[in-house]
Amino acid sequence: MTLAVLDWDIDHLPERLEAQAGEEGAVVLLRIDGKPCGQAVLWHRPEESSLPLRDRLLRAAGSSFWERWLERELGVPHADSAFGQLPSATVVVCTRERPDDLERCLEALSAMTDRAEVMVIDNAPVTDGTRLVVERFSDVRYVLEPRKGLDNARNAALKLAASEVIAFIDDDAVADPLWLRNLLRNFEDPLVMAVGGLTMALTLEAPAQVAFQRLGGFTRGFKHQVYDASTVDPFDAWQAAAGVNLAIRRSVADVIGPFDPALDAGTLSCAGGDTDYCRRILSAGYRIVYDPQALNWHRHRRSMEELRQQIFGYECAFFAILTKALLFEGDLRAIGRTLKWLRHQIPAVLRSLRRCNRGDLPFNVALAQTRGALAGPLRYLRARWRAGHG
């Protein structure tokens, strides 16, 4: 199953939705006056397809769209942060051997409305593909980080960037023209140390990409939020933001330290460097804003095997972080959080074993998660040992 991904303003719609061969429907990002405010999922079905496109979209639109729409109809200003004095920013792309993705990412960054310093951190490269791509962009800075691991690359950026804010974007993501500006406007509150944005699927042309999006993808909703440790459990800090679309105030490193080199891609822990950092930001009493106007698009993994590894990796990383909190920070809350996870996961596994139909997936999600969780603690300890002795 594949779907089209579209980006439309409700006032400037095409006449109809053209179905390409093999597509079963479309995911539409809806904008009002250019501002992303919701999504609609359309399926190509005979009884629906006869309706005018606009009617179909409006019937499928989510609540965030209607909130914004009613405000506009009534002339009530939306309670957004204003674009005051924006802090200086460096956009950082950490990458490893993905020259095609990286090129698309850098092209979108150079087409942004705001000019900003862009830095590419080439993490433990095997070839010089990344360097060759960066050379084609005259104003992009190339930095080599020989120590393998995404968090090592992020820490290199923390060290080298001179601006107030560092905006991280994944190498396989594409920024909206106003992405950076919408992240930066949320830093006016001095207690805000990180801002996350909305990440939509760039394409849904492979079944694994659709499956990931249906499981939740990077969806964090379309409503502006301010999180602190009492509105979101720091262990669930991924709800506030993720590294694919994350700006942090550089000075926060002086308070909570650098990213943990024993976490995230390139280590045995698989993922979680961003979640761990956001957890520490919240635990230290600071705030994280989620601003859906700060939009970028992510190319999800194309194969089911990669998706399975991703799901394994997320759970592995979650337990790596719990292990870290319990053993190295003496944080007893990790026990409570583990119990909560078990209460949710045991029934989920039992349900998944009883059910023969797994939807479109060739593997059992709940089991993949459980394997990841079981592997997490030991993998973190080994990754930590390696990071210390590597």
Next chain:
Amino acid sequence: MAEATRVAVSIIIPSHNRRALLRRVLEALATQDPGTPSFEVIVVADGCRDGTEAMVLGHDAPFPIRLAVCPGVGPSVARNSGVERASADLFLFLDDDVIPTRGLVAAHVAAHLDDPGRAVLGPYPPEPVASPDSFRQNVQRWWTAHFDELARPGHRFSYFDLMTGNLSLSRAIWNEIGGLDPQFARAREDLELGVRLMKRGIRFYYAGSALGWHQEHLTSSPKSVLHRAREEGRSDVLMALKHPDMAPMLRVCRNVRRKGRRPALKFAVLRRTGFLDGAAIAIGQRLIRLIERLGLPSLREAIERPLREYCYFRGAAEALGGGWDDFAATPMPPKSSPDTEIDLTGGIDAAERTLTELRPASVRVLFDGEEMCILPAFPATEPWSGHHLRSALVRHGGWPFAHVLAKRRYGDMATPSQAAIRMIGVSDFVVQLDEARRQWERGHG
């Protein structure tokens, strides 16, 4: 000259054993923007044993400072006695833990020059200080949301907005109202003043640039919250006795005036447990701290909430004494039907003009004869006016109106789905994830 030149503003600051903070307030007042109208400061040292008086008398400032001394009578009496020593025709009340920014005094004066008949409210949000403590985060969030709401265009003011930490009023209004009520010695004295101001039809004005930073991280603690809950219970009883129409807004009335035997039983217990208060507060605090460390937020809430309730109703029981049964038997004021109806068929502009003309306490909003929503009446709240209408339609469940508007704009087939409407205003993460999931399932097997 026998008489000193009259100053434009008298700044009244009651203080209780906060010498160091008070000095910072005085220093901030000394560095107001150039061109700030002349002012004097009256410090009311209320039961101070930390040398506040000596600090004030020895303080060197570019404005006159007067000192009044009270024996620990609480902030409302202290403010009243500060007023007695004030010479200006404009009073500015500041708390001793609110550090003014450089434009605060001038902003208050400018607001009164524009229109002298208003109570001017300045914001004093918490000084942005990071704290991992959930108590502090909740307090910070509450205050920030409070002032964000006052700043929102279309905010409808009520007695609840009146706080004395950063407030200015003319002498004429103060005299007309009769100042703060000394009965409300430790809590709600500001809200009670707000009730009387609202009932007199005095308008409130929010002056965003009259900003002070509340040093609440130095002056409030979970412990003071429980003590405060008790004082609030006491004050709510006094409020209900003085202003019977406020009953629907007061928890003690909503709770005690229920039918059934539980309220009577509750009082029978509460009147005899005074000896437990000290231990309950002390042990409760330790328990809450322990649970917080273990990371069990729901258990903490499960313990803290009843503890707060207990303190609140202990305060209420003390204030009522033998009068509990009479108090419980007093009926709640009857709910009234809307004062007036407006129909939006003729356009929102016309409806706004009608509201501004009629200024009703409550309104039934119609479209083409069909009810869209009711804009409710609340006691001691400013009447509805045109500039409230648009945001009230967004906030007060004007969702039938969204349907009507969408139909009119796009035709019958293009209306919001029920699923979307149920989620309007909901911003919980998990619930939003569910909404996205339902969007995927919609129209697909």
